[in-house]
Amino acid sequence: MKHNLKGKIDLIYIDPPFATNNTFTITNDRANTVSNVLNGRLAYKDVIKGADFIEFIRERLILLKMLLSDKGSIYLHIDYKIGHYVKIVMDEIFGIENFRNDITRIKCNPKNFPRKGYGNVKDLILFYSKSDNLIWNEPKLPYTETDKQKLFPKKEKDGRRFTTIPLHAPGETLDGKTSLPFKGVFPPKGRHWRSEVAVLEKWDNDGLIEWSENGNPRKKLYLDEQEGKRMQDIWEFKDPQYPVYPTEKNADLLDTIIKTSSDENSIVLDCFAGSGTTLKSAQIHGRKWIGIDQSEESINVIIRKLDDVEQDLFVKKSSYKFLKEKSDRFSQRLA
Template identity: 50%
Template sequence: MEHLFHAGDNLDGLARLAALGVRVDLVYIDPPFATNNEFLMDADRASAVSGSGQLAYADTLRGSGYLEQLRRRLEAIRKIMAGDGSIYVHIDVKMEHHVRFLMDDVFGPRNFRNSITRVKCNPKNFNRYSYGNIKDTILFYSVSAHRIKWRPQGEALTDADAESRYPLVDAAGRRYATTPLHAPGSTRHGPTGGPWRGMPPPPGRHWRYPPEMLDALDAAGLIAWSATGNPRKIIYADQSAGKLPQDVWVYKDPQRPAYPTQKNAAMLERIILTSSEPGDTVLDCYAGSGATLLQAARLGRRFVGMDNAPAAQAVIRQRLRAAGVEWRVVGGVGSAGDAGDIGGVGVGGVGGVGEFV
C-alpha cells in the first residue's frame, strides 16, 4: 500500500490523480472557511493560533471567489471518487449553508446523508449579543444513494445511559435489562407459533426463537422468570454494542495542536472506520497537520494527502516520520515536484520515499 502526498495546490494534485486513474473511497476535507484570517504558528508550535508567529496559511478568499474555487475542487474530487464513495466536508456555521448548496449541486441532493453538528470546544465566556459558538458542521454526502460503505461505530454507554437502559443488577453486580421473548404477529406454521414448555405465545404473537434455542438460553441463565412464570430475555450492559451514533458529535480539538485548526483524531478515526474498509484509499486534499493521513495509515487505509502551505508540509513530514509512515510524492511545486513526480517521466525513480520538501 503506497501512501501519496502532493505538496502544492490541490486542484493540480486532483488533476494529476485523475490522470493517473487513482480512485478514492473516502474523502474528508476541512478547507479554509473564508474567515478572512491569517493563521499563525509560534516557533514551538505549542500554542497554534496566536497574535505572533509565522504564517501557517491564509484564509482570506471570501464571497463568490471563495465559493467558486471550492466548487472547482469539489467537482474535481467527485470525478475521482469510487461509485460507493463518501465525502465529509468540515465547515463553520457562517459558511455551511453556502457550501451545502454547492454540495447539492456537485453530489446531488439525494446523496445528502447528514449535516453533523460537531461540538468543537468548551463553552465560551464572552458576550457579543449572541450565544457562544461551540459547534461547527460536517456535511456528509455519498456518490450513490444506495451503494455506500457503512459500518457505524457504536458509542460507549455513559454511566447514566447504563443506569437508565439496564436498570437491574444481578447477584454478581452485573447491570442488565430484560426484553420480551415473543414478538408481534401470530405464526400458524413453524415452531415459533406453538407452545414452549407447555406455554403458547400470547395471542397475536410468536416466540422470537424456536424451542431448542429458548431451552439453550434458559440453560445459559439468560432467561429471567417472573413470579407469575413469565419468561424474559436477559441482556447485560457489559455486552452492549453501544449506542448507535447520532448526528451530534462531541469531539473537541486539541488544546495544544501541532498546526492551527488541527482536528480531533478520534473524530477522524470514527469517519474512517464508518465509511471505509481496510485497504481503501482516503483523500484529504486540505491536509493541514496531517491528522487525517495519520489516522488513515494507522487504520490500514492508504492515504492521499495534499497541502500547498510549506508550514503544513513541514508539520506533516515530521509527524508522519515520527509515526514511522512512509509515503511517495505526487508532483507538486518546487522541490517537492522534483523529489518524486509519479505522474511524470521516470516513475519509480523518485527522489526518496518520505521526501517532499
C-alpha cells in the same frame, strides 16, 4: 500524476477554509489561535468569501466525486456560518439520497466573553456517500457507569446487569411462523413476533426471556455481551490546546472517521491536508493515503508529523513520496 485514481478513493476527509476572511500564522512553531496575528510566518489566507467561496468548493467537490469509489464516503468539515450553503451544493453533487449525517462537533469549552448571542462551541461535518453500498465499520462507544445503571437497570441474582426489549415488532403476518402463539400468547394486534416461535421457545428454555406479572414476554440483553453503545451525531472532540498548525483538528476525531468509513489498504484523501492529522491517522491504521496542500508551512508540519510515527508490529514506518506540481505540493503514499 501518474496514477489514475478515478473511482479508487474510499474515503475523503476535507477541512477547507471556512470563508472567514482571516489570515492564519505560526509563531515559534506554534499556531496562533487568534487569526490575523501578522507577526508570524504565513500558514494560509482564508480570504475567498460569499458566492466565490461556494463556487470554489463546488469545483473541487465535482472532482472529488469522480475520484470517490462506489463504496466511498466524504466528510466535509465546515462551520455554522457557511455550512448550510455548502450542504445545498453537496446535495446537488452527491445527491440528497446519499446524505448520511450532519454531525455536530463540540470543538472547545464554553466561551464566556460578552456577545449578543449564544456561545459557539461547535462546528459541523457533512457526511455523504457515493451510494448505499458504503464502507461502514460500526463505531461503538464504551458505556459510562451512568449508562450502565440507566440502560441496564436490572440484575440477576449473581449481580449480572441486563435490560429487556419487546419480542414483537410492528406489522401483522397473517400467514407465517411469526404470527403463531408463543406459550399460548399471541403477539399484540397489528404486530408480529421478531423471531419464529421455535427460536422464542429456545430462548425461554435458556432463561433469556423475562415474563411480566401479566404474562408479557421480553428478551433479556446483558451488559457484558454488548460491544458498547452506538455513536450518535453529536461528537465531542475538542481542538488541541497547543496546535502546531492553525485550525488543527483532534486526532481522535480522524481516527474515528478513518476506522469507520475505510478498510485496511483503502486509499484516504485529504486535499486540504493542513497539519497532516488525517494522513497520520491513515498511516497508523494501515490505510494508503494522499495529502495535498499549497502551504509551505503545512508541508513542513506534515513531514514532521509523519516522521514521528513510530514503527511497531502493527504500524509501519511512514514511507511517502513528496511531489511538486506547479504551485501545489503533494504528499503521497500509494505503496
